Amino acid sequence: SQKIEQNSEALNIQEGKTATLTCNYTNYSPAYLQWYRQDPGRGPVFLLLIRENEKEKRKERLKVTFDTTLKQSLFHITASQPADSATYLCALDRATDSWGKLQFGAGTQVVVTP
């Protein structure tokens, strides 16, 4: 079965720096890979989606890359702010029999200090 690995250790970063998170997966390549933000006690919130034929996607200060050869996605937060402190989840969608059946990584906590 698919195994999804995200850094389990929290990423502590200074305000203004770029945070880079990794998401590695085994086995099949997903049709879509998504990144979500989750704050304590709340549900995940969608951030970005990248398709298997796309290399890079940007949204404001966020950037996602997708390397199907390495089976890896990188998620970047540029000019990080304390408000970016949260747990970030990557999720894979194989989109075979039915799309939207996401498989999630355990998430990486980001702590941005002023």
Next chain:
Amino acid sequence: NAGVTQTPKFRILKIGQSMTLQCTQDMNHNYMYWYRQDPGMGLKLIYYSVGAGITDKGEVPNGYNVSRSTTEDFPLRLELAAPSQTSVYFCASIGLVHNEQFFGPGTRLTVL
């Protein structure tokens, strides 16, 4: 739009009790999902539905049941609660134009 709403927010059950977790969305989405999230683990798919009257199992369906009589509602039923079902449960829906999932606020369930 309220988005995806879930009730209750918290619940404590005794072993063997049953309950229904409610989920409602007002975005007219056809696809809906139930996930559970255990500490330090990724969300795992329990059941999903592609439209009213159609449901199917996800990765971890044992001990749960669902129904989908309307587009808006997708309740999750626990028949005989077990300590292994202690978790946070999230309901989500997805539109047909974009693939992003909209999650509810979650229900924290403890089985003692």
